[in-house]
Amino acid sequence: MDAFYASVEQASKxxxxxxAVIVGGLGPRGVVATASYEARVFGVHSAMPMAQARRxxxxxAYLVPRFGIYREISDQVMGLLRELxxxxxxxxxxxxxxxxEAAGAAWDEQSARLVGxxxxxxxxxxxxxxxSVGLAASKMLAKIASEEAKPDGLVLIEPGTERALLGPMxxxxxxxxxxxxxxxxxxxxxxxVDEIAExxxxxxxxxxxxxxxxxxxxxxxxxxxxxxxxxxxxxxxSVEDTYDVDIHDRVRVGLEVQRLxxxxxxxxxxAGLSGxxxxxxxxxxxxxxxxxxxxxxxxxxxxxxxREAAARLLDAVDTTGGVRLLGVGVSxxxxxxxxxxxxQAAGERVEQAAEEGDREEPAEEREVVPxxxxxxxxxxxxxxxxxxxxxxxxxxxxxxxxxxTPGSEPGRVRTFxxxxxxxxxxxxxxxVARRPEGSGAGTGAGDEGSGVAxxxxxx
DNA sequence: TCTGGGGTCCTCAATCTG
DNA sequence: TCTGCAGATTGAGGACCC
Numbered sequence: 001m002d003a004f005y006a007s008v009e010q011a012s013k014x015x016x017x018x019x020a021v022i023v024g025g026l027g028p029r030g031v032v033a034t035a036s037y038e039a040r041v042f043g044v045h046s047a048m049p050m051a052q053a054r055r056x057x058x059x060x061a062y063l064v065p066r067f068g069i070y071r072e073i074s075d076q077v078m079g080l081l082r083e084l085x086x087x088x089x090x091x092x093x094x095x096x097x098x099x100x101e102a103a104g105a106a107w108d109e110q111s112a113r114l115v116g117x118x119x120x121x122x123x124x125x126x127x128x129x130x131x132s133v134g135l136a137a138s139k140m141l142a143k144i145a146s147e148e149a150k151p152d153g154l155v156l157i158e159p160g161t162e163r164a165l166l167g168p169m170x171x172x173x174x175x176x177x178x179x180x181x182x183x184x185x186x187x188x189x190x191x192x193v194d195e196i197a198e199x200x201x202x203x204x205x206x207x208x209x210x211x212x213x214x215x216x217x218x219x220x221x222x223x224x225x226x227x228x229x230x231x232x233x234x235x236x237x238s239v240e241d242t243y244d245v246d247i248h249d250r251v252r253v254g255l256e257v258q259r260l261x262x263x264x265x266x267x268x269x270x271a272g273l274s275g276x277x278x279x280x281x282x283x284x285x286x287x288x289x290x291x292x293x294x295x296x297x298x299x300x301x302x303x304x305x306x307r308e309a310a311a312r313l314l315d316a317v318d319t320t321g322g323v324r325l326l327g328v329g330v331s332x333x334x335x336x337x338x339x340x341x342x343x344q345a346a347g348e349r350v351e352q353a354a355e356e357g358d359r360e361e362p363a364e365e366r367e368v369v370p371x372x373x374x375x376x377x378x379x380x381x382x383x384x385x386x387x388x389x390x391x392x393x394x395x396x397x398x399x400x401x402x403x404x405t406p407g408s409e410p411g412r413v414r415t416f417x418x419x420x421x422x423x424x425x426x427x428x429x430x431x432v433a434r435r436p437e438g439s440g441a442g443t444g445a446g447d448e449g450s451g452v453a454x455x456x457x458x459x
Numbered sequence: 460t461c462t463g464g465g466g467t468c469c470t471c472a473a474t475c476t477g
Numbered sequence: 478t479c480t481g482c483a484g485a486t487t488g489a490g491g492a493c494c495c
Contacts, residue, residue, distance in 0.1 A: 294487095327465095
């Protein structure tokens with residue numbers, strides 16, 4: 001699905017339909033996660049600094065992502081895909097490859113088109129959102145087809161036409177060619193996919209190295225044998241924070257690293273994993289980024305062990321001048337723990353303390369968060385008198401709420417004091433009214449779309 | 460008021476190990 | 478026992494993707 005987050009927000013909020021909607025971090029260092037098509041007209045796109053987006057589209061609606069509802073809708077859509085084939089490879093919340101041939105769901109162009117059309121209809125019925133479908137004989141081509149299909153379409157690349165189709169396209173069309181590789185190729189006089197093929201494999205390897213060179217040359221010839229892999233195991237778990245203002249105080253840097261280590265371990269444990277390599281990431285005031293890592297003797301999910309390793313790594317980093325981002329990660333994952341007994345014993349007391357800290361954290365956050373910060377732009381609220389709505393903005397002790405629901409007409413706006421006792425944070429409403437049992441999909445409260453790129457090897 | 464967050468994969472150099 | 482070598486592992490950084 002294109003503009004996934006933005007289209008979920010438009011489906012949730014009738015007053016935003018047809019309007020420029022920009023979803024992303026709203027802090028001073030936020031970037032755009034998704035811009036609706038209406039916002040793209042102004043030149044706004046993903047990964048653009050939010051400040052720049054505001055200059056380009058000052059009248060757009062700016063919202064903070066609601067990952068909970070995006071995940072629910074994503075689960076619904078992935079469920080529909082798994083009804084087609086057991087081989088579903090999610091790429092993100094809003095995109096997945098499906099091997100239709102594996103399940104016998106499609107065997108030729110005609111059957112593939114039928115499956116694609118039905119899938120789009122099912123996604124619309126279950127979520128109220130539009131999904132685009134790309135059908136082709138390989139993952140690369142299905143991906144390109146789905147890009148062509150957006151918004152709200154279906155494109156099939158017929159076998160035998162691949163080279164002619166790819167040839168004139170920019171090298172940037174190929175997966176794995178980003179800004180750096182694109183520049184590299186451009187400097188070598190290579191601008192199109194055809195020119196990659198003409199340059200030859202040896203030249204590509206010379207320019208880009210072995211792995212990238214071979215892979216890119218094969219892609220340019222429309223050769224892509226990568227299978228659809230259903231179960232991908234995570235290779236690392238990490239958390240990171242960018243701070244609104246650079247941190248100069250070394251003690252504060254140390255505390256933040258400890259906090260991130262705890263968060264990382266919580267995620268690790270939540271996934272039932274442990275890991276051997278601890279990674280510290282530091283982005284300095286000048287945006288230079290460095291990582292330091294340490295590999296333990298065995299995997300751990302002990303917060304004390306991870307905290308200590310992260311602290312050791314930080315000792316070796318010069319942070320004078322300030323840091324804008326800190327991160328802690330764990331890789332070398334295993335689904336068991338083989339802890340050094342001494343470290344385990346030493347860590348137990350600290351761990352217990354940390355867990356108590358974790359339990360207390362939500363309460364602590366509630367206390368620390370100023371009352372104004374409870375009202376996050378775009379998030380759902382409920383008022384005793386006016387019902388369900390969403391926060392349009394807040395500040396100066398006031399919060400502005402628009403009262404509307406996915407199924408209503410565009411609603412009215414009212415302003416309250418931030419501490420109004422009648423106003424409370426609410427759960428998102430489903431985009432599509434839940435149907436009685438037996439209707440198949442529709443168990444979730446989801447609302448958004450996801451990019452879907454079914455693949456039909458050999459079709 | 461430039462440049463998020465969570466990942467994957469690749470390369471290269473240094474070091475370890477058999 | 479020593480040496481040389483190949484391969485594995487580790488650590489750092491870069492590119493890319495959504």
